[in-house]
Amino acid sequence: MKKILVIYYSQSGQLKQILDNICLPFEKNQEISITWHKIKPVNDFPFPWKADEFFNAMPESVKGTPFEIDSTDLNTDENYDLIIFGYAVWYLSPSIPTTSFLKTEIAKKLFANKKVITVIACRNMWTNAHKTVINLISESGGKTIGNVALSDKTNNLVSVITIYQWMVKGIKEKYMNIFPMPGVSDADINKSIVFGKSILKMMLGEISEQNLQQDILKNNKESFSLSLALIEKTAIRIFNIWANFILKKGDYNSTTRLTRVRIFKYYLFIVIFVVLPFAQLFFSSILLLNPVLKRKLIKRFASPDFNYSQT
Ligand SMILES: Cc1cc2nc3c(=O)[nH]c(=O)nc-3n(C[C@H](O)[C@H](O)[C@H](O)COP(=O)(O)O)c2cc1C
DSSP, X not given: OEEEEEEEOOSSSHHHHHHHHHHHHHHTOTTEEEEEEEOOBSSOOOSSOOHHHHHHTHHHHHXXXXXOBOOTTOOTTSOOSEEEEEXXXXXXXXXXXXXHHHTXXXXXXXXXXXXXXXXXXXXXXXXXXXXXXXXHHHHTTOEEEEEEEEEOOSOHHHHHHHHHHHHHHOOOSOGGGTSOOOSSOHHHHHHTHHHHHHHHHHHTTSSOGGGHHHHHHHTOTTSOOHHHHHHHHHHHHHHHHHHHHHHTTOOTTOGGGHHHHHHHHHHXXXXXXXXXXXXXXXXXXXXXXXXXXXXXXXXXXXXXXXOGGGO
């Protein structure tokens, strides 16, 4: 009997839907047992979010500040063959519950010497967050052998509007009836069973662990945009500066920092709608003019553990 542990944190249930589909092939297999664990922050984050709360989560997301997590129902003595770890991205970083969980002593014990497959469901910028997650997994002695990243494939500016509306209303619907549906498309959610099939093939020895990511990517060709991945590198540095600026006025629960949080909100909207389109054009042109760099980056981001030495 092979044992799989699925750990995740999802507010809307979108990521859980994806994980349910990924796990369908295992449920039909008598040789595999699945244990589910939803990460439980002691004080959970709001959903739907109020505007101030949404932007107030930036500093702690970016800094990876751990919040208290209740992991009492996790059995660290169980010898799992595989951990599937599902997470969402907040401010180009793993969501606060994700980072908080990975930093617990229980998670460190659980991940030691384990093979891990990560599953990301986000808007469209996940490469920086993923680097943090694989580092935390590796610090615990775990090894990331596969990564499934699903994002919203609509235009970048449109998805900013639709996802924000979804987050503050709590309902996944077409904003004003004219915008497309927010988040990962239903087609991609339903299709995610194929990733479970790839994982099953690996568990049954039909494909090697080394070939798993290639098999996943065959069914996930547009898992990221290179120009957005390059923008992330600059954006995360700027978020860090803003995080330090806001944190000088207090921690997460402090109302004294709210003015700075609101200034950050306006800054972010201006950057996204005014600067980002030009930045995307700039990076797309660089990639067009430099196919060697493009190939190198594709290879790097296609690797589940971002193994830079392979590039
Ligand atoms: C506070 C906050 C910040 C977010 N920042 C990002 C981001 O930087 N990049 C991204 O691709 N998605 C971002 N998202 C979208 C989430 O990754 C995710 O798609 C959405 O929250 C739904 O996840 P759920 O399964 O937890 O409901 C953000 C969401 C929230 C709530």
